Amino acid sequence: EVQLVESGGGLVQPGGSLRLSCAASGFAFSNYAMTWVRQAPGKGLEWVSAISGSGGGTFYADSVKGRFTISRDNSKNTLYLQMNSLRVDETAVYYCAKEGWLQSLPSLDSWGQGTLVTVSS
């Protein structure tokens, strides 16, 4: 069974930093791209960042480019999101999700339970 468990969320001041982790199990982690998606309170889903299975390809939403860094340690089956210069409006639940390929088309077929990041003074 695929399991994704996020951690590292919490309260941080505006301009501060936080590193999120996502521990994966139940699948061959290094074979799959992974994604971070966030959801502000009462709002919709926002794609944030993604990384290829090898870690050689990284992708970011324009809103976080230059401030967030996605990475992975395939020896530890763990995905990370380093978030710097955080803004109040980035308060959200951050989900990690596994990219799957069904009928040769991509989707996010497994999700973690999310970790809450609160940016406030």
Added chain:
Amino acid sequence: IEMTQSPSSLSASVGDRVTITCRASQSVINYLNWYQQKPGKAPKLLIYAASSLQTGVPSRFSGSGSGTDFTLTISSLQPEDFATYYCQQSYSTPRGTFGGGTKVEIK
């Protein structure tokens, strides 16, 4: 690619047929997924490739469409279906943008 869902919310009764639409700002062919999210829970993949049901999803759910216009239909709404539904294009993967969501509430 921008994704627009309508309506943003709807009220329906158990047993009703419900249709949600999703429009892409450019063709995504059939690179279109639907997710269901219940309050306080993570999203769950319902439909991929515009019309294929994920394993374990009840057959009352169906998806259709191609190009820019897509629909999610629930043929007979059940109590456990009250949730928010999101479309997502995966044509520009890994940058898979989401629609704004449709909240299905009890009438």
